[in-house]
Amino acid sequence: MAVKKKLAVFKFASCDGCQLSILDLEDELLTLAQEITIANFAEASRAVLDGPYDLTLIEGSITTPHDFARIRELRDMSKFLVTIGACATAGGIQALRNFADVSEYTRLVYARPDYVETLHKSTPIAEHVPVDFELRGCPVNKHQLLEVISAFIADRKPNISSDSVCVECKRRGTVCIMVAKGTPCLGPLTHSGCNALCPTYDRGCFGCYGPQDNSSPAALTQYWQELGTDPQVMFRLLRNFNPATEPFRSESEKWAPKTPEQ
Amino acid sequence: MSLRIEAAQLGHLLEVIRNAGYDLLGPTVRDGAIAIDRISQLSDLPQGITDEQEKGLYRLRTQASPSYFGFSAPAQTFRRFLQPPTQTIFWASRDTPGGPLRMRSGSNVDSKLAFIGVKACDLAAIGVHDVVFGCDPNPQRPAADPLIKDQLYGMRRENLLIIATECGQAGSTCFCASMNTGPEIEAGYDLRITEFVDGEHWMLIDAGSEQGDTLLSHLAGRPASEDDLTTREQLLERTRRSMGRSLDTRNLPQQLARSFDSPAWEDIAERCLSCANCTLSCPTCFCTDIEDATDITGRTAIRTQRWDSCFNKEISWLHGGQVRKSTASRYRQWLTHKLSTWHDQFGSSGCVGCGRCITWCPVGIDITEEAARLTAGTEASS
């Protein structure tokens, strides 16, 4: 039998939710463990094997100065480096700090802010090192994650498309809640991957997979206005899990409240 | 010969079809719309329910009339049952590297489908797909090449029973009259129903096939009178006049073929989200993507077919990159395919005038308006 490939999972600034999606792969986890060597996965085991790694999954965004060196080291140790989740691919919800005064926050939150070394911006991994594949979502979809791991093990391209969430609504047979019920939905601008989870449960998409490849957000916000959507709601839909990613960032500016949100 | 029956006979008809071993698929209320789903009895039909449709807007309304088919184009089409949104083409597996490969075909087509309440536009759309998938029962048109026959579509189509219904009222996004696909239904059905509510609630039923004849023999009614047939003519004339939209199709394919460089495409792109709702609501769109995947062990591979759209990024990916990067080029592909190049490819228009792309476009882009704008000023006769 061929030598088993080595998979490592590392985290930066994140909630661990994407790593938990791996544990959530209950049925496939044992097979996965048989097919590959899990070299590092803090959520599952304390065992740590040294690099190099065949496939490294990175969760989380870059938010502190020492992250810079650490991500470069991991890149050097990895044949393929794949980022998983909104934090790693887009800076995540913590990129809300990009719009605020971080030193003021640290003063408010920590007794000794001088102990805290933090950057003014939360940035995606791809802004710092070359990334082989980005898997979107907050958290990632476990079936997509399995597909990405299977693809990299087999040296093939992952089957992950960049269509809109609407495509998934239509394939699934979900009746469009925006057209049939007037619920504001970010699905047309949002990257697929969740299998239209929110619209299927009667809730507008709030863009946790980030923007799809082609979109003109102003056309959608104009339609939301016609639906009578409160600008505050529009702002929150756009400035959410992927607030720093274009075109969500610039479109959200247009609907930002006059006084900064607390 | 047309048969005149009491509306309540419809329940009996559904029962006869079900007892003949068919899966019934038809209009039913779900999630604030009339969807096409599995149904089993008369009470599943949207009796007394109609719809209001406009650009980017769909609402259900109750109406005083007890009609079963008093609505216009449902939220979904029958496409999903003849060409499902996702289907496995095959599995291939081997136990050891280099060992023998075992192949297994993916989708089984073992059920017989009966489509209930197929509107004129949707019936015409099935006719369009028959040509596209190489299953045209009367092959006269250019693409009837047996080599391109889609086997899975063909198997489902062969056993299909079609109960069509003529509309007594058109919706405000409908334009089948312009596309010559409705409101009268002339062929392509096993049974055709025209429903009337005029003090009495009755139906005219016609058989269009042997199977239709057999079904008809189970129904109690009387032969239609001259008056009944005139009533049908009048109903269809009213429907024709109530079309909310129209499209001037004279020389349209030729005019659109000359619009390639029009600045209008960029103007539309500013409004279009490239979300693909139009294509995936359309009963004639057929594009799919083929995906090959391996499982985690690398010992099993699976080939899957999924609905795709010319608004999606990967569909135009050829060696070296994407052919249609901009939204303008994608919208142009959609509109010109439907109304112009479809004629060259399949010998008909790719649009049957159902209006779904207008209703289900979340920002209300209207194909009839855009086509009119694109051809305005160009010579109508050439």
Ligand code: SF4
């Ligand atoms: S519900 Fe939202 S995601 Fe689904 S089709 Fe409508 S706009 Fe698109």
Ligand code: SF4
């Ligand atoms: S192009 Fe639009 S109106 Fe024409 S058949 Fe398709 S969805 Fe219906």
Ligand code: SF4
């Ligand atoms: S309009 Fe687009 S999705 Fe529809 S059949 Fe043509 S190319 Fe395919």
Ligand code: SF4
């Ligand atoms: S025309 Fe409408 S439905 Fe079609 S891709 Fe553009 S915005 Fe989406």
